[in-house]
Amino acid sequence: MQNTANKPKTSISPVVIAKPCSSTPLKHEVTLLESPVALPLVPSLPSVKKRKTTVEPQDKQWQPITLDLSNIVKHYLMLSKIRLTTLVVITSMAGYAMAPSPFNWLTFVFCTGGTGLMSCSANSINQFFEVPFDSQMSRTKNRVLVKGLLSPLHAVTFAAACGVTGLSTLYLGVNGLATSLAATNLVLYTMVYTPMKRISILNTWVGSVVGAIPPMIGWAGCDGTLGAGAWVMAGILYAWQFPHFNALSWNLRPDYSRAGYRMMAVTNPDLCRRTALRYTGGLLAISLLSPALDVTTWYFAAESLPLNAYFLYLAWQFYRNSDSQSSRKLFRFSLIHLPALMFLLLISKKHWASYEKRATTATHTDKAAKQS
Secondary structure, eight states, rough: OOOOOSSSSOOOOOEEEEOOOSSOOOOOEEEEOOOOOOOOOOOOOOOOOOOOOOOOOGSSSSOOOOGGGGGHHHHHHTTTTHHHHHHHHHHHHHHHHHSSOOOOHHHHHHHHHHHHHHHHHHHHHHHHHTTHTTTOOOOTTTHHHHSSSSSSHHHHHHHHHHHHHHHHHHHTTOOHHHHHHHHHHHIIIIIIIHTTTEEEEETHHHHHHHHHHHHHHHHHHHHHSSOOHHHHHHHHHHHHHHHHHHHHHTTTTTHHHTTTTHHHHOOOOHHHHHHHHHHHHHHHHHHHHHHHSSSSSSHHHHHHHHHHHHHHHHHHHHHHHHHHHHHHHHHHHHHHHHHHHHHHHHHHSSOHHHHHHHHHHHHHHHHHHHHO
């Protein structure tokens, strides 16, 4: 049997053939050939495909930025990185409370408000500069400037207003030292740390200095000087940021790499883990040094030891395992560790100005009574 699968398809058309008949010459016999005869097919016209018209999604089209006044407060809070600003304000308040000078509520409010406004200004400028890079990161792609909820001019105006108001509040309501520290921090964060993130891994060290200054602002706002306690608190904040940020950045390596940021977790993972472990150990050492510098009582060394030891254990786990689970545990505990350590510092404070003032007054009164 012949294989007809590959033969071209042909149309079958009946063919009429006339042949004479001997008996009746005038009649014709019609015979239908059963064998197929190939006839040329009429070529079909090429089909004309309709051009598809694609419409870009609405969120990818150029649209004018319209100010939504109903959500303006929410947008300002997002522009200010309100959670980071809250942390800055809390550490500044802790620095003010730890200072040995008398507590003045009015100065405390001015110092807290001015520091918060300066943080809002710095964070707004940071977001203004980083819009092209924030848009490439899952963590930051929903920020207000990336989504066009506020215009760049609006953000810069807000930052300038917060900065001028914050500096004026600190200068007029607190003192010059606190104002100078806040201005220095603004410059460090916006002009040094922000551009350095795309140049060198040293940005993490600069960023840690920025995070260490707020408690010094609070201390200077209360005492007018920078005593040993101010440097102890700054050292604690400086060391704490390495395990905190290195653990955070470990699981964000694809994001940072995509945006072109030079982070230890991306360019040198081994250094990232070693640095987190090293500074966690340094944090424990600073806490033990605090009573020796006459900042806290020795109860602080004993009370903070379990907290710091567990923090060091988690840093060791991160250094040894270098996986997402260990980094996540270290980061989450860092959020508990800092406020807990600040609380222990406060309740273990050695010099309470109001108590010492009352004790001195009582002593002088007793001496005067005995002499009389």
